[in-house]
Amino acid sequence: MVSKRRAVPDVLAAVDLGSNSFHMVVARHSHGQLVILDRLREMVRLAAGLSDSDRLDDEASARALRCLERFGQRLRAMHADSVRVVGTNALRRARRKRWFLERARAALGHPIEIISGLEEARLIYSGVAHTSPMSADKRLVIDIGGGSTEIVIGEGFNPLLLESLSVGCVGLAASCFEDGKISEKRFERARTAVRLELEPVLESYRKLGWQQACGSSGSVRVIGDVLRSEFPDEPMITLGNLRKLADRVIAAGHVQELGLADVDAERAPVFPSGLAILLEIAESLQIDRLRIAEGAMREGLLYDLMGRFTDEDARTRSVHAMEKRYHVDETQADRVERTALALLQQVAEAWKLEDDLAEMALGWAARLHETGLDIAHSKYQRHSAYLLEHADMPGFPREEQLLLSVLVGAHRRQLSFESVEDLLPPWDRQAEFLIVILRLAVLLHRGRSPQPLPEAKLRVKGRMVTLELPVRWMKEHPLTLEDLEQEREYLKDAGFRLSFG
Numbered sequence: 001m002v003s004k005r006r007a008v009p010d011v012l013a014a015v016d017l018g019s020n021s022f023h024m025v026v027a028r029h030s031h032g033q034l035v036i037l038d039r040l041r042e043m044v045r046l047a048a049g050l051s052d053s054d055r056l057d058d059e060a061s062a063r064a065l066r067c068l069e070r071f072g073q074r075l076r077a078m079h080a081d082s083v084r085v086v087g088t089n090a091l092r093r094a095r096r097k098r099w100f101l102e103r104a105r106a107a108l109g110h111p112i113e114i115i116s117g118l119e120e121a122r123l124i125y126s127g128v129a130h131t132s133p134m135s136a137d138k139r140l141v142i143d144i145g146g147g148s149t150e151i152v153i154g155e156g157f158n159p160l161l162l163e164s165l166s167v168g169c170v171g172l173a174a175s176c177f178e179d180g181k182i183s184e185k186r187f188e189r190a191r192t193a194v195r196l197e198l199e200p201v202l203e204s205y206r207k208l209g210w211q212q213a214c215g216s217s218g219s220v221r222v223i224g225d226v227l228r229s230e231f232p233d234e235p236m237i238t239l240g241n242l243r244k245l246a247d248r249v250i251a252a253g254h255v256q257e258l259g260l261a262d263v264d265a266e267r268a269p270v271f272p273s274g275l276a277i278l279l280e281i282a283e284s285l286q287i288d289r290l291r292i293a294e295g296a297m298r299e300g301l302l303y304d305l306m307g308r309f310t311d312e313d314a315r316t317r318s319v320h321a322m323e324k325r326y327h328v329d330e331t332q333a334d335r336v337e338r339t340a341l342a343l344l345q346q347v348a349e350a351w352k353l354e355d356d357l358a359e360m361a362l363g364w365a366a367r368l369h370e371t372g373l374d375i376a377h378s379k380y381q382r383h384s385a386y387l388l389e390h391a392d393m394p395g396f397p398r399e400e401q402l403l404l405s406v407l408v409g410a411h412r413r414q415l416s417f418e419s420v421e422d423l424l425p426p427w428d429r430q431a432e433f434l435i436v437i438l439r440l441a442v443l444l445h446r447g448r449s450p451q452p453l454p455e456a457k458l459r460v461k462g463r464m465v466t467l468e469l470p471v472r473w474m475k476e477h478p479l480t481l482e483d484l485e486q487e488r489e490y491l492k493d494a495g496f497r498l499s500f501g
Helices: 058-077 089-093 098-108 117-130 169-176 184-198 202-208 217-230 239-252 268-284 297-307 314-325 330-347 356-368 380-390 398-409 418-422 427-444 471-476 478-493
Strands: 011-017 021-030 033-043 082-087 138-144 149-155 158-165 212-216 289-292 457-461 464-468 497-500
Touching: 011 058, 011 297, 021 058, 021 297, 033 058, 033 297, 058 098, 082 089, 082 297, 089 117, 117 138, 117 149, 117 158, 117 212, 117 297, 138 217, 138 268, 149 202, 149 268, 158 184, 158 202, 169 184, 169 268, 184 239, 184 268, 212 217, 217 239, 217 268, 217 289, 239 268, 314 356, 330 356, 330 427, 330 457, 356 398, 356 427, 380 398, 398 418, 398 427, 418 427, 427 457, 427 478, 471 478, 478 497
Parallel strands: 011 082, 138 212, 212 289, 464 497
Antiparallel strands: 011 021, 021 033, 138 149, 149 158, 457 464
């Protein structure tokens, strides 16, 4: 696979747009390590702004955008060289969110990636693992968010089993403690909701097992703070103390009457639901003791971002894994990738494809365009596109995975740019040009010949495309000439004008 190693920027930042709170962490890269420079956290309650039809209301959107404007100001002041921003459960669920994402990008100054639940779990584990003492033991990590709860078992830096449960402290508070009232019946109803989510995965976790357990992020951290205040002789969260705390919370009767010094007015409405989730998980998995982890998803984002500048890009590993899984002809993938990237280099400036993601996405698409052949040859580009859109690909946010799927799905036969319209800017425009380049690279290697191609020159002006190949070579390859003539018609129907010679 063609790759280029780049120096890690001096200052990196990660922004986590959670369903309950937004977090930002800024770090300096020094001697291979990350030194935290600043942290910001604001409770935005984005999930609380989702209607029954999963549309974001104006009030929640306004809160989020005001927060992102403040984050953006801090990022500019600290001269962050590389920033990664991700949205989690609330933005995964939200419908018709494009307008919000465009305004959020303008407010923050950086694009927002929406990640899957399993990717969220992977990043959480990475954040915990990189900020915890090294250990050979299997580690169980629990992270209770506003809209989802992630549970991971891993060894070292490698996650072994990941799950994202569709239950979080904000959603559960809305369904079981909406008016702030707390009772034994309501608390049990909340635990039952958690139990229903847990039941399908419990056996897998029990079978794999673990030697140490920890919790990360806000809900678990606040519960830990409360328990340390109530039971100062016990530094860890224990199952027995969780049960005692649950009894006290139920006895309070209302979120405004909790009387817990470590639970402020912002956290109080979701505290009973977060406690119900943790208690149910602890009892179901028989977790006697749970320590509080220092790291969380934002630290995982920082280390993942750092890895993209070295040899540890999780996306590259995912692409290699997909090649193996679907028996891709790696020699053919090498050929198509080399040619595609060579053509891109010639037109990147004219077509404004100088973004690093353009090169990476084109290279990945070249390597994976034949994954669908493992299912069927007929219309295999559609099978490839489906696999790339829906497969679990660690490291890939949804938009990048969708971009990859769109490129691959349009790499041969009749050409339509309808799917491109689903991409976020700037890829809703730039993807068309990447598709043209990929199609030409695949076409030139259709014969799968081991002989290297002669130098191919590509010139473009707007949607006019000129491909130049040696005349003698063209005469020796009449099938390629015929393919190019057919491709000219395909591109014409899609608004491009191809000439060759």
